[in-house]
Amino acid sequence: xxxxxxxxxxxxxxxxxxxxxxxxxxxxxxxxxxxxxxxxxxxxxxxxxxxxxxxxxxxxxxxxxxxxxxxxxxxxxxxxxxxxxxxxxxxxxxxxxxxxxxxxxxxxxxxxxxxxxxxxxxxxxxxxxxxxxxxxxxxxxxxxxxxxxxxxxxxxxxxxxxxxxxxxxxxxxxxxxxxxxxxxxxxxxxxxxx
Ligand SMILES: Cc1cc2nc3c(=O)[nH]c(=O)nc-3n(C[C@H](O)[C@H](O)[C@H](O)COP(=O)(O)O)c2cc1C
Numbered sequence: 001x002x003x004x005x006x007x008x009x010x011x012x013x014x015x016x017x018x019x020x021x022x023x024x025x026x027x028x029x030x031x032x033x034x035x036x037x038x039x040x041x042x043x044x045x046x047x048x049x050x051x052x053x054x055x056x057x058x059x060x061x062x063x064x065x066x067x068x069x070x071x072x073x074x075x076x077x078x079x080x081x082x083x084x085x086x087x088x089x090x091x092x093x094x095x096x097x098x099x100x101x102x103x104x105x106x107x108x109x110x111x112x113x114x115x116x117x118x119x120x121x122x123x124x125x126x127x128x129x130x131x132x133x134x135x136x137x138x139x140x141x142x143x144x145x146x147x148x149x150x151x152x153x154x155x156x157x158x159x160x161x162x163x164x165x166x167x168x169x170x171x172x173x174x175x176x177x178x179x180x181x182x183x184x185x186x187x188x189x190x191x192x193x194x
Contacts, residue, residue, distance in 0.1 A: 001033060001034070002033075002034045002035065002036050003029070003033050003034065003035045003036070003081045003082060003194065004035075004036050004037075004079065004080045004081045004082070005026065005029070005035050005036070005037040005038070005080060005081065005082045005083075005084065006037070006038055006039075006040070006076050006077060006079075006080040006082070006083045006084070007022045007026070007037060007038070007039040007040070007084045007086060008040055008042050008073075008083065008084065008085050008086070008098075008101070009022065009039060009040070009041040009042065009043065009086050009087065010041075010042050010043050010085065010086065010087025010088070010094075010095050010097055010098040011041075011043055011086075011087060011088050011095075012043045012044075016088070017088065017134050017166075017169045017176065017179075018086040018087050018088055018132065018134060019039075019086065020176070020180065021086055021132050021134060021164070021166055021179060021180065021183040022039070022084055022086040022132060022183075024180045024181075024183035024184040024187065025084060025086075025130065025132060025164065025183045025184065025186055025187035025190070026084075026187060027184055027187060028183070028184035028185060028186065028187025028188040028189075028190075029082075029187035029188065029190055029191060030187075031187075031188060032188060032191035033191055033194075038076065038080075040073060040076065042073075042087075042097050042098055042101050043095070043097045043098075045068075045069055045073070045097070045101075046068070046097070047068055047069070047070050047073075047097065047100045047101055047104065048066050048068055048100065049099075049100045049103055049104075050100075050103040050104050050106055051066070052106075053065060056106070056107035056109075057109075057111055059107075060117065060119050061117065061119050061120065062074045062075075062078070062107045062108055062117075062120070063107055064104060064107050066104075070101070070104050073101070074104075074105075074107075074108075078120070078123055080127070081126070081127065081128065081194065082127070082128045082129075082130065082190065082194070083127065083128075083129050083130070084129075084130040084131075084132060085098065085129070085130065085131045085132065085133075085147075085150050086131075086132040086133075086134075087132075087133060087134075087146075088133070088134055088135070089133055089134065089135035089136075089137075089142055089143060089146040090146075092142060092145060092146065093145070093146055094133075094146050094147070094148075094149050094150070098150075099149060102149045102150060102153055105153050105157075108120055108124075108157060109156075115156065115157065115158060116156075116157040116158055120157075121158065124157050124158050124159045125158050125159065127159045127160065128159070128160040128161075128162060128190060128193050128194060129150065129154040129159050129160065129161050129162070130161075130162045130163075130164060130186070130190060131147040131150040131151060131154075131161070131162075131163050131164065132164040132166065132183060132186075133146045133147045133163075133164075133165055133166070134165075134166040134167070134169045134179070135166075135167045135168070135169060136168070136169055136170075137167060137168065138167050138168040139167050139168075140165040140167050142167055143163075143165035143166060143167050144163060144165050147163050147165065151163060160193055162186065162189070162190055162193060164182070164183060164186040166179040166182060166183065
């Protein structure tokens with residue numbers, strides 16, 4: 001079995017901690033199964049925020065009036081078995097570019113059931129979402145808080161969720177070995193959640 005993985009990065013920085021942790025996670029996962037991965041950096045996509053127009057509401061599947069590449073990314077989400085968000089904590093919260101993406105997933109919301117639209121229910125019920133959030137400060141709760149919007153939309157839509165909270169991150173590559181190991185272990189664990 002080949003597991004299709006989509007990595008949604010959320011850091012503007014080159015060689016970001018987010019990308020290193022996502023890579024370590026993939027290393028762990030690929031020690032258990034064959035994977036096919038694709039990475040999209042949401043920080044570079046400049047997605048607009050949701051305007052709350054609800055033009056998406058009567059549509060059967062995902063649809064958004066704002067044509068800025070969001071629908072294409074959502075198609076990649078639908079086509080993947082695992083979706084990994086990897087981003088830094090910004091002021092004790094989720095960075096704006098990732099929040100814009102999360103807000104736009106309201107286009108999957110079904111007003112009748114207050115869950116995911118029926119056409120996507122089976123697809124999401126099999127999918128695992130992973131959120132790797134990382135902070136400079138020590139304290140996993142800081143990362144957990146920043147991951148909460150991702151966890152919320154994932155669980156509201158009936159998908160599986162795994163949080164990987166890596167605090168106390170240093171900028172220098174060689175000082176993060178503990179966090180890198182933790183990300184790798186989380187990748188190994190993710191296999192059992194599939
Ligand atoms: C705008 C901004 C806000 C930040 N806010 C926090 C914060 O509230 N708490 C914290 O621990 N680190 C904060 N940081 C530090 C980053 O979370 C930290 O350096 C992280 O490891 C960077 O990850 P990256 O390399 O993936 O971008 C902030 C950094 C920036 C640029």
